[in-house]
Amino acid sequence: MRVAEFDREFVLRQAMLAFTQCGYAKTSMQKLTQVTGLHPGSLYAAFSNKKGVFLAAIEQYQTDKNQQFNAFFCNNAPVLPNLRAYLALVVTECLGGDSMKVCLLTKSITEVEGQDSQISKVLSDNLNAYEQAIAFQLNRAITQHEITPNRSAQQLARFFAMGLYGLRTYALTNNNAKDINQLADDLFSVISN
Amino acid sequence: MRVAEFDREFVLRQAMLAFTQCGYAKTSMQKLTQVTGLHPGSLYAAFSNKKGVFLAAIEQYQTDKNQQFNAFFCNNAPVLPNLRAYLALVVTECLGGDSMKVCLLTKSITEVEGQDSQISKVLSDNLNAYEQAIAFQLNRAITQHEITPNRSAQQLARFFAMGLYGLRTYALTNNNAKDINQLADDLFSVISN
DNA sequence: CCTTATCTTGAATGTACACTCAAGATAAGG
DNA sequence: CCTTATCTTGAGTGTACATTCAAGATAAGG
Numbered sequence: 001m002r003v004a005e006f007d008r009e010f011v012l013r014q015a016m017l018a019f020t021q022c023g024y025a026k027t028s029m030q031k032l033t034q035v036t037g038l039h040p041g042s043l044y045a046a047f048s049n050k051k052g053v054f055l056a057a058i059e060q061y062q063t064d065k066n067q068q069f070n071a072f073f074c075n076n077a078p079v080l081p082n083l084r085a086y087l088a089l090v091v092t093e094c095l096g097g098d099s100m101k102v103c104l105l106t107k108s109i110t111e112v113e114g115q116d117s118q119i120s121k122v123l124s125d126n127l128n129a130y131e132q133a134i135a136f137q138l139n140r141a142i143t144q145h146e147i148t149p150n151r152s153a154q155q156l157a158r159f160f161a162m163g164l165y166g167l168r169t170y171a172l173t174n175n176n177a178k179d180i181n182q183l184a185d186d187l188f189s190v191i192s193n
Numbered sequence: 194m195r196v197a198e199f200d201r202e203f204v205l206r207q208a209m210l211a212f213t214q215c216g217y218a219k220t221s222m223q224k225l226t227q228v229t230g231l232h233p234g235s236l237y238a239a240f241s242n243k244k245g246v247f248l249a250a251i252e253q254y255q256t257d258k259n260q261q262f263n264a265f266f267c268n269n270a271p272v273l274p275n276l277r278a279y280l281a282l283v284v285t286e287c288l289g290g291d292s293m294k295v296c297l298l299t300k301s302i303t304e305v306e307g308q309d310s311q312i313s314k315v316l317s318d319n320l321n322a323y324e325q326a327i328a329f330q331l332n333r334a335i336t337q338h339e340i341t342p343n344r345s346a347q348q349l350a351r352f353f354a355m356g357l358y359g360l361r362t363y364a365l366t367n368n369n370a371k372d373i374n375q376l377a378d379d380l381f382s383v384i385s386n
Numbered sequence: 387c388c389t390t391a392t393c394t395t396g397a398a399t400g401t402a403c404a405c406t407c408a409a410g411a412t413a414a415g416g
Numbered sequence: 417c418c419t420t421a422t423c424t425t426g427a428g429t430g431t432a433c434a435t436t437c438a439a440g441a442t443a444a445g446g
Contacts (some may be wrong), residue, residue, distance in 0.1 A: 001393095001444095002391075002442050002443045005442095015365070019297040023304055025219045028434080029435080030434090039396065040436085041393085041394065049434075073425075097267070097305070101306070106362050110300050110303050110362065111303075113365055115215070123366075124365065124366040127366040128366060128367065133356055160373070161363060162376055165362040166358040166362070167355055167360070169302075170358055172306055173317040182350060183351060183355055186344075190379075194413065194423095195410095195412050196414085196422085199423090221402075222403075223402080233426075234406080234423085234426075246416050263416085325406075
């Protein structure tokens with residue numbers, strides 16, 4: 001008996017980056033062997049096929065992003081400044097030149113919509129969970145009287161998620177820092193009023 | 194001397210639909226020959242290559258969408274109700290099952306970002322023109338005192354465009370009619386207050 | 387140290403792709 | 417009605433792809 005040698009997290013993070021940069025269709029197995037350092041046989045032994053690599057990479061992405069998000073709210077500070085700080089991170093990513101400019105989940109669901117319902121479901125489940133995480137924080141903000149909105153935390157979170165998806169797409173059409181920051185300010189003020 | 198037989202608009206609209214459904218990478222030339230009815234040689238004679246077909250299809254898309262948008266504002270009615278009616282159309286498209294659920298421009302720019310700068314530029318130019326068309330209408334609304342916003346028409350249009358991009362993406366994760374309508378209402382009230 | 391189960395290797399396979407091109411078809415100009 | 421430029425046809429070409437698999441390597445159990 002022999003144990004697998006490769007570092008699963010490293011492999012999936014590398015795959016994650018490749019899928020983010022090239023998209024699902026254009027990320028070839030050859031490219032995945034290059035960035036992961038694994039040979040085709042090993043990749044297929046571990047993940048069955050390209051779709052298996054993708055789904056595993058999505059899972060890793062979700063884990064990483066979830067941890068990143070929660071890190072903004074694990075202090076004892078009020079919710080809203082934390083949420084504003086998180087929004088500032090997204091703005092930084094939008095304005096940066098690297099692959100973090102786009103969200104792997106929204107990019108992928110846009111690509112595979114109507115082509116693979118299993119992948120679509122995984123992606124929408126993950127994005128719904130993201131919205132729920134935002135709703136949880138906004139609910140805390142309401143409970144702590146940081147905001148007294150005329151909408152539910154759920155509705156606010158939905159609007160905020162929509163805004164984030166739109167912000168990332170918009171930044172692809174206009175990468176002007178002032179404009180993106182303005183949009184983020186406007187989005188935040190809709191939530192925090 | 195012989196004149197081309199095929200109907201260019203028909204061909205490009207068919208190509209448009211294929212690209213919208215399958216994305217740029219996964220729309221094969223074989224599929225394009227099927228949906229257009231043209232043989233490979235004719236397609237290559239008319240548009241050089243796959244990228245040529247795509248760019249021509251984008252141009253047709255822009256023409257069609259521009260016409261559709263302007264049709265909402267060619268009456269003498271106030272701007273805001275017209276804009277609200279246009280937003281209702283987008284909501285209908287988002288909730289429908291066909292390929293109009295996604296915008297070819299935003300879908301494509303998300304896909305090819307970082308892969309083909311020429312295509313990216315064409316797409317962002319078109320999306321910027323879309324934003325300008327919205328800004329033009331909002332400017333009229335301000336001039337006619339339909340709204341007295343604390344932001345410029347430009348800024349409002351930017352936010353509205355961002356919202357539309359986000360709305361279409363969000364609808365892929367949650368196709369509940371009530372939620373999408375609520376988001377559209379919220380988006381519109383940000384603009385019209 | 388040998389067996390055996392498992393992992394690694396990378397060449398091989400069949401398919402699908404973008405694109406080409408030479409032969410055939412067709413209409414305008416003379 | 418013939419010439420000629422242009423369009424249409426669709427089989428053909430080379431490449432890149434996802435996937436397979438048999439041979440080699442390696443570690444745990446006895």
